[in-house]
Amino acid sequence: MALAPHAEPFQSDGTPDGSGRRVGVLLSHGFTGSPASMVPWGRYLAEQGYAVSVPLLPGHGTRWQDMLPTTFGHYYEAIEREFEALRARCDVVVVGGLSMGGCLAIWLAAKHPRDVAGLVLVNPAVASTNKQLLALPALKYVVKSMPGIANDIKKPGVSEHGYDRTPLRALHSMIVTWKEVREDLPKVTAPLLLFRSAEDHVVDPSSARIILGSVSSRDVTERVLENSYHVATLDNDAPQIFEESAEFVRRVTAP
Template identity: 60%
Template sequence: MPASTPDRETDQTAALTIAARPELTGGRRIGVLLSHGFTGSPASMRPWGEHLGALGYGVAVPLLPGHGTTWQELNTLRWVDWYAALTRAFDTLRAEHDAVVVGGLSMGGALVLRLAADRPDEVAGVMVVNPAVATRRLDVKLLPVLKHLVPSFPAIANDIKKPGVDENGYDRTPLKAIHSLIQAWPSLRADLSRITSPLVYFRSADDHVVDDASEPLVLGGISSTDVTRVALPESFHVATLDNDAPTIFEESAAFVARVSAA
């Protein structure tokens, strides 16, 4: 069985690490970095990571700062903190593997897009699931004021169509933290053209968290000529735990194998 962190069976919100098994991947060590979303946890990425790990890929799913504790703590953290943590995890994988593919859900999708824009020569491929880089919601314009008046809004976690599934996210949405995420979007959108790595874009048909503003900006903004869109007709936002999760797992496994080939 693939080696992994000792606590992966006892704490679903803990970071996940699975050692590469190059004997299963043509003798090459291939790494996959997966990032969970805002107010979520590695629990939302764990089945995906374990599927890829079973195929021999070295997998890392870091717990982003302020997550897995309390929403109040998350409200003291910002985009720069989450991106720094993801970058450290990427650098570790790069040092230990021949190629690294990155993937993310929601805010995690935005983070890996930022990474692919900043390190185009080092990212072998990008996988995003309902990534957030924009919104049509008008109330976000009030966040600069609201975040000083109220600490949080109702939760955005657990938008899952499949019954009985929990992504282990927070029950509130901290406003100072989410405003930091939204403030990072304009510079990310401006730099999407720097992304030249192959990309697979998974999109749920019914997403109650990320609206349809992000998709055309991402697909129309990147410079990569190797782009695939995969529809997820039976899933809500957290598609990695929803009815279409097997599609994500199978399509991503084929994608990783293709883009990481020597």
């Protein structure tokens, strides 16, 4: 199946810093989304000289039906492979993500605490207070999908090019794995910069509270975005995310 417009992955080689070190940044898009939500951020970081990787997760970027046989485990394996490839050509790597991408990033940091130099999370998802999700274990056998969650963006005329349907089996696999991710949060020691939209119609504030209250990181910063919805990397506050994350990467990877 051909990739949808704007779903192409993005990579940049970067340039060594003043000490001759190459710094890498891995950015992950969210559930039913695509690299389109992350590439502008990735390009900004690439312009700062960083080696950047924005991969396409399995089942994404084509049509929602292609997600039906995929699970959260497939997405994590893809991110871990990309991380290992980036680490092989860089001296130090920072990992970031939006929504489910933030969940993947923080689980990666929990599993590789010595190798992740920093974490940048934008509206990460590790929990939900939505009671409707309780029906998923049975509902996923009755219907294949429900309406999509893409394009929660305040800025007019902007699209993240995500799916218009949400595959329920894949969604359930993510929600089931959240428990494992939450249990591993105390293993996270990397410096953490977390952006959270004050108004988010996809991920509720419980995820940020759980993350900030559970990680073992001593260097933790939370930023509340007042003028963006869920896909903040494409929204009004995107420049703040780009600029502050670039400064964060510079600081946490300094020799």
